[in-house]
Amino acid sequence: MKKVAFLLFAIFLTFTFGAQADGHCSDEIGCVVLAPDDPVTIGVMSALSGPVAFLGEDSVGGVEIALNRRDGLVLGREIELITEDSLCSAEGGQTAAQKIASDDQILGVVGTSCSGAAASALPVISAAGMLMISPSNTSPALTNADMDAGGLWQPGYYRTAHNDEFQGAMAAEYALNELGAASAATIHDGDPYTDGLQAVMARTFGEMGGDVVFQGAVNKGDTDMTAILTEIATNPPDVLYFPIFEPEGNFVAAQSQNIPGLEDTILMGADGLLVASFPEATGEAAIGMYLSGPYLSSEDYSAFLAEWDEEFGGAPPSGFHAHAYDAANMLLDAIESVAVEQEDGSIVIGRQALRDAVSATEEHAGLTGVLTCNETGDCATGEALGMYLITEAEVKEGKWPPDVIWSKAEAAMDDM
């Protein structure tokens, strides 16, 4: 008898509240209704443990500063932040997304850290009607809607990180136009990230009139690079681009010095080697090497860094904190713009309306530049990138980070 009464009560509740929501919600994929005392809930999915935990720490810090600057309030309500560990793997992304999707109060998510985690998290988030804005996914596939071409895009995906297309293209552009290189060779290590970067660099370099003489790969864990370097030396390129990580990148740089034929080849890497231990471990071979990576310079950014130091102490551990800050602000701005306050003091937010609002982001003045989202969620300008040059000071005196000698944003300014 008790059970039946409970069941009836449950049905009654469902109908009343369901009807109430229906009464105000005309959104095609549903609404989030905030009762007068409810906080506004947003999620974060980041790599909080494992070898790239520093990426997650970096992003979460950026989001927290964005919230602090609003005094933790949006629409006059407190912001509740739900943080999930999405690791740097497909399984991690899946698990974190399931947890987020099971909480129907969550409006949107800042995350994930890694492209691999995003690929499995996105279908879950998209099906739940939510949206995610990643501060550090760079894989081109995530914002490619063409499934036959390997595209992974689904409605509800956005990112403030630069697509690899930007970084690879910048390396090619810099090699051709600034260094005057006529030929290039590339090495990746089998990782989709490094393979993607070298492919974009080689394609752009070729399209711009350069000659790509070699594209090859090493394995993670290799220590002897003589074989591949000797193969490259049979037709020495002007630039050798290897957007790989430590320690394989160190071995390539150091061993290239002993290969006859590669004496005049300029070495170029990407953000994977933009770490303080690289120049010291590689030694003199690293002097004169170029590295591409995220780069920001503005008064706003200096203020941000000062706030970071005050809040967490020291400098941010990686290069995507400003992207996370911008992602959080885009999400909160969109929430503000679509929220509808009811007479009874509750707030109704349509999920499709929220996606539309983020998609419509135009000239959002963020820390990483002026952001405008395209139809598949690429919001970064690609201007928050620069080329770093490693000199004697980094190798011998431990200076870090190295100086930025060229940046996309400044080059764009010069053109104007």
Add this chain to the structure above:
Amino acid sequence: MTQTRTVTRNRLFGIPLPAGRTGVDLVISALRIIIVALVVIGASSTLLEGRFTFEQWLALLFAGLAQGSIYALIALGYTLVYGILRMINFAHGDVFMAGAFTTVFLAKSLQQSGFLDSQPLLAILILMGFAALVSMTVAVLLERIAYRPLRNAPRLVPLITAIGASFFLQYTFRGLFGSGFKAYPTVAFLRGTIAVGPINIPVAQIFVFLSAIVLMFCLYWLVERTRIGKAMRSVSEDKEVATLMGVNVDLIIVFTFAIGGALAGAAGVINGFFRPQGVNFFMGFFPGIKAFTAAVLGGIGNIPGAMLGGMFLGVIEAIGPNLVLNGLGIPSANQLKDVIAFTMLVLVLIFRPQGILGERLSAEKA
């Protein structure tokens, strides 16, 4: 009954085979022919293309010999332990890491004090001694804690334990020294080159090769010419009989682990001066696997065999991708250098199942 079995064994896909041959024999012969043909076709088309100069092949050969010397030094530890205990000590790569990782800090302080630059050879000897001591301690503790209690267990049990011990060592050292990459300092005299005929060989490669040869001869002398070596060989032949003859088997086994560990530690420092970068807690894993391959290739349980196997593997890795795979038109040939190394292992083992220098194991030993 016997009749039917003989008939089925001598048929392949229903076709009768010549007397005395089985289907397995035929498949192995076919494999031999296919692999040899691929190697010959690949190599000859690369050589005909003439993309690489003779000097470049020589440079690759020397680089391969140097890398192979490192494999060989680690392989000696595998082969010693296998010879005595018939056990594969999969944690041996991590014993190598223990010495190399711990000594990197001493090497840095020796460099900062200026000692490394003023007395490079003496400093390297001190560092090798220190690393040998660390690795020896780790290896002996490993034997005492992880292997001795399981000595009479089925053979699979110590193998699984060894894999567990390998993880334990890796994460212990990660906890001790962190997960970042460290690098050995470089020494001026190792940076130079020596002109040999048409090419300049880096001194570091010669240093590695000579160190490995010297250490191997010391070990060979120890095993073949000393009392304790005789005891080691007797334990290897038959533990029970050795006990009856008054040999302290436990002591000999500890000694074997100690020697293998010391060689691995020395190899860690030699490797550090040869390939300074990439020192971290995981650095022993791949060299460990390669060294094990080298030991099997040379004939496991055989000391010159381990040496030869290591050199062979190093050279194949350095020359193989460019010589064979490029000739066959395979893209990204260098990414497949492990494939070619292991194909060579298969090739050697289908011609000589006991390894290059290995003796056919008696039922008792195997």
